[in-house]
Amino acid sequence: MVMGSLGVWVPGLPVVSALVIFCFLRGTRLAARISVAALTITLILAVALLIRYLATGDVAIIDSQGVFGSLWLDPLSLVLWAFVSGISLIVHIYSVRYMVEEPGYARFFALLDLMTGVILVMVSAANLVTLLVAWFLVGVVLYFLLGHDHRRPAAGRYAFWTQITYRFGDLPLWFAALILVHCYHSTSLPVIFARIEEAPHMRLWGMPVPELTGFMLALAAFARSAQFPLHTWLPYTMDGPTPVSALMHAGIVNAGGFLFNRFAPLFEHAGWALHWAFGVGLMTALIGSGLMLLQNDIKRSLGYSTMGQMGFMVMECGLGAFPLAVFHLIAHGFFKASLFLGAGDVIGDARAHDGVPPDPIYTSVVERRPAKPSRLPWVVAAGLTVLVPVVVLSLSHFFVAEHLFYEQGVVVLLFFGWVTGAQALFAAHKMSHQDPWRLMLGILASFVVVVIGYTLISHYFGRLLYPDEHESLMLYRAASIHRLSFDALVMLLAAVFVGGWALTFFAESLELGAQFGGRGRGIYLGIYALLSRELYVADIYERLGQLVVQGSRRLNVWLRWC
Amino acid sequence: MDLSFWILAALFVPLFPLSWIFNRLVATLPAGSAQGLAVLVLPQLGIELLHLIPPALFYPALVRHGVMVMATASALLYAVRALSARELGVWTRLVLCSGLATVWLGWSVGAPMAVLRLMALGWGLPAAVALYLTGILVRRVGGAYVGLHGGLVAVMPRMTASLVLAVLALTVTPVFPAFFMLWKGLGSVPVAWMPFWLPLIFLWGWAAGRLFQDLLFGDYRGEPVADIGGVSAVLIGLVFVASLALSLVGSGGAL
Known part of the structure; x- marks a missing residue:
């Protein structure tokens, strides 16, 4: 009451x-x-x-x-x-x-x-109608917020991109809602979830209804959370006022993760939709993070960073770690809001201090410090890089929730934790420093604190969101694949990552780039052009849009605009 | 007798190709207010005619499916055509014809007459306001071609705000009545038809977005012009508040 x-x-x-x-x-x-x-x-x-x-x-x-x-x-x-x-x-x-x-x-x-x-x-x-109304209205209000400064046509253009992508994402939600009402005869979400639990194998067009609607809901979430290839609107919304960018990147764009969690009882019976979400999320995380590295504009760079983070969030949902996705979206929200609201100060600082790295000759001659970077022996560094994250992540998860340790979703998340941790240690090893042991130990200590904190918080947060542990386990099971395929996939990915690190390490020390000569440079430039044009996705959409509008104009001329 | 009712109903609740005549008829009316009145009254007249013929369930499935195909094709055709319209009056009439085709969908699945009347009102009311404002715009600026002067919001904020509300209501934005009417209409339609109907929501949104680009953004390049009066703006606002109340408090009994 x-x-x-x-x-x-x-x-x-x-x-x-x-x-x-x-x-x-x-x-x-x-x-x-x-x-x-x-x-x-x-x-x-x-x-x-x-x-x-x-x-x-x-x-x-x-x-x-x-x-x-x-x-x-x-x-x-x-x-x-x-x-x-x-x-x-x-x-x-x-x-x-x-x-x-x-x-x-x-x-x-x-x-x-x-x-x-x-x-x-x-x-x-x-209920579904309330959700649909609010989901729809978010897109409409965001359009007017992004286009707040009506004197700038660019603000209007990019607000329109956002509006049209959101409208596209509204369609699968409408479709899913209508199918659910048609099959379960209610608009109330708790009632629908109870009926799904009673009849999870109800079929429509030869497909289980939860699976079919799961695909629709996932598509709606992809459009709202800027998943590839529905991401083009996100980096360009920077033409709106900075507070709107902060609100959007910290809150609105997370709606995809919310949608997965709201419909968690449905996704317990929609394994293929979760696999799809994992694939799309992974691709988005890779593309978003890659494109972020290419940007020379801080706000655009933050935009692509958000895209990458949204990819991770959807990937977590695809693995069945639904509460982790909510924890991720909250942590990312605060972190990204602070970055956006502080972007102005960073730009101001950059005008005062150019941030150009010190020249080795200057460092050696004027500052009288060794020009050659001091690093750990490579065997020690490689051992620390590969083994420490495995040990820390495994132990922390083992002590917090041992039974979850055997779920595939948790193993994949641990795998990504390992890759990220190892990448951080590898990057620390490459940094030149007076005292490499001190640097490495500092990074290791931070890593241990972050992992243990994150594991504990995410575990207890999961218990808060899903008090019934059976539900969490059902989501992990729904996201699982055949054991043999899973093991093969993990081994393949491990080999790819270790191979990538080795290639990076030896490419520098053996100067592989120079050995390939002009042909290597041509490939490099081709890839760079492709990425700097953001894989031509926005260009393709624009061309398709122009073709439809041209067709519309011809029809109107033929029918004399009546 | 029956056939003539059908033809007249398809003219007043426009269904392609008779929608072409409806559109022409509205366009030839001399003033924006007359056009607005026409789009409010004629569809209601069409629904009264539908009331005089036997309900859809008395017809064979083939006839009902035929009506659904015609309604779907008509709605999609007009929604696509609205994408390239930049003259406000033309744009409004095209979106209205597209929206009113959904009334036929409701009829073919046996929706009650009260629901059909509300569906027609859900589209007719904002279209009437938009056509009325179009008339004012033509008188003051010399034309309602929104790309001509650009950034109308800077010089006519009240007029632009009213137009924006009308366009949003016409393109099934919640919480305006057309949204709930469409939900109600689509809820009764067999699921297999939905993939053909849902693109309409996207096309209407696209058309509205293109219209807003020209209406709202950029610098105004025309002569100084007077905005609509405060009383007119309040009256138009009250029309929308009434329609919002209609949607929220029970959606006129349709929900």
């Missing part, structure tokens, strides 16, 4: 604030104060409700008695309410001064409030 009456106000307050600003406070600076005050109260309410849940374990549904407007206050909603309102409050406070000289100051705060309210409804929707 208390949860219900208070819960309505969490999404309600920002919406009321937006309406008050739109109707009465346009053109005044009071709008910002009202907006920040509303968000502060929203955050306090959201945190209070989360604490209440932690104390009592009560889950509530606020039933609107209609098809639209019911809210589900389960652990996922409550955690995301606290996260979204927290990020939004930070963005609001930052915007108070940042946007003060921009036209449409009050409108901007009204739209920010509206966006926050809509996201809060989306993450707590208890």
